[in-house]
Amino acid sequence: MSPASFHPPRRLLMGPGPSDLHPRVLAAMAQPTVGHLDPAFIGLMDDVKSLLQRAFGTANELTMPISGPGSAGMEACFVNLVEPGDTVIVCVNGVFGGRMKENVERCGGTAVVVDDPWGRPVDPAKVAAAFAAHPQAKALAFVHAETSTGVASDAAALCRLARDHGALSIVDTVTSLGGIPVRVDEWGADAVYSGSQKCLSCAPGLSPLTFSPRAVEAVRNRRGKCPSWFLDFSLLLGYWGGGAKRAYHHTAPVNALYGLHESLLMLHEEGLDAACARHRHHHRALVAGLEAMGLSLPVAPADRLPQLNAVRVPDGVDEAAVRAALLTRFGLEIGAGLGALAGKVWRIGLMGQSCSAAHVMACLTGLETVLAEMQAPIHQGKAAAAASGVLFG
Amino acid sequence: MSPASFHPPRRLLMGPGPSDLHPRVLAAMAQPTVGHLDPAFIGLMDDVKSLLQRAFGTANELTMPISGPGSAGMEACFVNLVEPGDTVIVCVNGVFGGRMKENVERCGGTAVVVDDPWGRPVDPAKVAAAFAAHPQAKALAFVHAETSTGVASDAAALCRLARDHGALSIVDTVTSLGGIPVRVDEWGADAVYSGSQKCLSCAPGLSPLTFSPRAVEAVRNRRGKCPSWFLDFSLLLGYWGGGAKRAYHHTAPVNALYGLHESLLMLHEEGLDAACARHRHHHRALVAGLEAMGLSLPVAPADRLPQLNAVRVPDGVDEAAVRAALLTRFGLEIGAGLGALAGKVWRIGLMGQSCSAAHVMACLTGLETVLAEMQAPIHQGKAAAAASGVLFG
Numbered sequence A, B: 001m002s003p004a005s006f007h008p009p010r011r012l013l014m015g016p017g018p019s020d021l022h023p024r025v026l027a028a029m030a031q032p033t034v035g036h037l038d039p040a041f042i043g044l045m046d047d048v049k050s051l052l053q054r055a056f057g058t059a060n061e062l063t064m065p066i067s068g069p070g071s072a073g074m075e076a077c078f079v080n081l082v083e084p085g086d087t088v089i090v091c092v093n094g095v096f097g098g099r100m101k102e103n104v105e106r107c108g109g110t111a112v113v114v115d116d117p118w119g120r121p122v123d124p125a126k127v128a129a130a131f132a133a134h135p136q137a138k139a140l141a142f143v144h145a146e147t148s149t150g151v152a153s154d155a156a157a158l159c160r161l162a163r164d165h166g167a168l169s170i171v172d173t174v175t176s177l178g179g180i181p182v183r184v185d186e187w188g189a190d191a192v193y194s195g196s197q198k199c200l201s202c203a204p205g206l207s208p209l210t211f212s213p214r215a216v217e218a219v220r221n222r223r224g225k226c227p228s229w230f231l232d233f234s235l236l237l238g239y240w241g242g243g244a245k246r247a248y249h250h251t252a253p254v255n256a257l258y259g260l261h262e263s264l265l266m267l268h269e270e271g272l273d274a275a276c277a278r279h280r281h282h283h284r285a286l287v288a289g290l291e292a293m294g295l296s297l298p299v300a301p302a303d304r305l306p307q308l309n310a311v312r313v314p315d316g317v318d319e320a321a322v323r324a325a326l327l328t329r330f331g332l333e334i335g336a337g338l339g340a341l342a343g344k345v346w347r348i349g350l351m352g353q354s355c356s357a358a359h360v361m362a363c364l365t366g367l368e369t370v371l372a373e374m375q376a377p378i379h380q381g382k383a384a385a386a387a388s389g390v391l392f393g
Helices: A023-029 A039-056 A070-081 A095-106 A124-133 A155-164 A213-220 A233-240 A254-270 A272-293 A319-330 A357-373 A383-392 B023-029 B039-056 B070-081 B095-106 B124-133 B155-164 B213-220 B233-240 B254-270 B272-293 B319-330 B357-373 B383-392
Strands: A012-014 A062-066 A087-092 A110-115 A139-143 A168-172 A191-193 A207-211 A308-312 A332-336 A345-349 B012-014 B062-066 B087-092 B110-115 B139-143 B168-172 B191-193 B207-211 B308-312 B332-336 B345-349
Touching: A012 A345, A012 A357, A023 A254, A039 A062, A039 A207, A039 A254, A062 A070, A062 A233, A070 A095, A070 A168, A070 A191, A070 A207, A070 A213, A087 A095, A087 A124, A095 A110, A095 A139, A095 A168, A110 A124, A124 A139, A124 A155, A139 A155, A155 A168, A168 A213, A207 A213, A213 A233, A254 A272, A254 B254, A272 A308, A272 A357, A272 A383, A319 A332, A319 A345, A319 A357, A332 A357, A357 A383, B012 B345, B012 B357, B023 B254, B039 B062, B039 B207, B039 B254, B062 B070, B062 B233, B070 B095, B070 B168, B070 B191, B070 B207, B070 B213, B087 B095, B087 B124, B095 B110, B095 B139, B095 B168, B110 B124, B124 B139, B124 B155, B139 B155, B155 B168, B168 B213, B207 B213, B213 B233, B254 B272, B272 B308, B272 B357, B272 B383, B319 B332, B319 B345, B319 B357, B332 B357, B357 B383
Parallel strands: A012 A332, A087 A110, A087 A139, A139 A168, A168 A191, B012 B332, B087 B110, B087 B139, B139 B168, B168 B191
Antiparallel strands: A062 A207, A191 A207, A308 A345, A332 A345, B062 B207, B191 B207, B308 B345, B332 B345
């Protein structure tokens, strides 16, 4: 290596996250660092907590960003709630459900897996059957918005099932928060985590999280200590728990929190309903353009996430070559398929600041150009008009 | 709350970290986010790895920043190396040694504690005795630079003891890296972690870490799975392990890594030896000024960390009022005592970009002004000249 300052290439981020950051958020992160116990910073933490409560639709006192990526937020839920010998029903319909199962097992719990096909939502009837077979289950864990497939599951119904069976619900909203409605208190959800880099359009590295009073009670009633010191809520609450006196636990990621604050503020200014409507609107335009081109989406319309669109790779097309051409020639990043869908789909994100008319048009025209050159069987010259009709018609 | 953009107050950060960030590092973090699997970003990761290897003085292949603060780096060492039933000798001479003990116990290990007084270095003779009594010990864990007391321990001697007894060494260099020599390969250290926000003067939130081939072998030979999915090196290596093909593990904190890269580059440009000499030089000036004022340092001169100076609070002085006055009137942050030293000392940091003549002078003159107003028993009018004599004499 010959060391030199790094200057990133210009990109339009339309993969499964990170999404594009607004200049306001980038500028916020570049403000000078202050101490994590500075009174001014404590005020920022209070504001972040309030803004997160609004975004999650909750009054939960334990609402805070974990100082790590979404997978640290996931782990925080499991290490605090699952102890050796506990049974947890885990819904698996994509990569991230599988990761939840891993988490349960590493905590010494038993995972009862409810499998659904990749590309389909979690089936509440199967979950009800699992509860019937395992009435002692302590928790139900599922992914609201599966990033690996672009499928939304019915969080309200699943959380209700958990409550009806006296179990806690652990909900992954990494890709949903800010893109489709997340209503923690209305659902009666208990442990909910998200990520900063999807529909919140903040830099990756933070995991917003909220625990219901029931979940906090479960943490208090643990038989043994949390296996993780870093993620132990009985300690973390001393820092994020509110009140004037903050106990030092770890040094908070100050500049990252500047950015999260600004991105949550922008979401608040736009309004949650307006943000969700924006995601639906641009999703319809993207789909209209893709279908006009002759491309198809494997997920049924009712189950689709507007912010993450799985698109079938046409037969005979080298999917990686398409992504590489989009990246190098158009500066446009889209995602590959993961796991069971690797090689079969692209994943096109319309998340947060990456959900705009300009992004939709850049993606459609870029994809059309590259596919036409590869002589893929598509209809040319129709996508932009179809999308534009939805966007501005 | 009335939500509005956050603008931090101007501060000079002279506490125990975070330290002041250079404008180059702030600007680097504000560059647009790219995808964590983008070829340009993979290149950045390779450069960060090389720069970290130089900073740590190691050729270790497993050298990377953990996507969390120093306490996540600490936890990464313990959860990967310590299994239920393992014995670990843990040296405790301050807060962070105590935290290591907690980590061992949460991994199901037995911690054999070697206690030394707060403000004194770890005594290698006591460690040798602990190895004699516990020859089966799998590892020796100690803090190179105790942030809670400002004391340096003899890392070379302690790592040698571990090797001589066939044990791994786990070394906390959170406060030492970039401020005093850290020579991982020369010491024969096995698992070493640090923090981004001390002498590297990057934003808090990342934990540089390096594992020797022996430590990697120990991870490979585990009897069971790592209890943490997020910190499991058998998975993380797929992403950071080098080679063209990077397996997705978690979304890397892209903008934070831009900042770490720039701060490591600045350290490389200055040179490690020059950076350490700068810390010693400004430390001598600060101490000269403090002593001219009549203040004293509880740590013996030979054991002092140049980058973190514990200073005795004079009798009858309200230490918190002094810190508050410095913060509100001079924008100057210094640290309180922790644990056994709470209320008894201040901790004055001279870390990274906060180690300059301007910082030394601002601290001495601010402290003198505030103490004089409180009618503390100090000599007035001598500190600046004493410090200046060392700095420029």
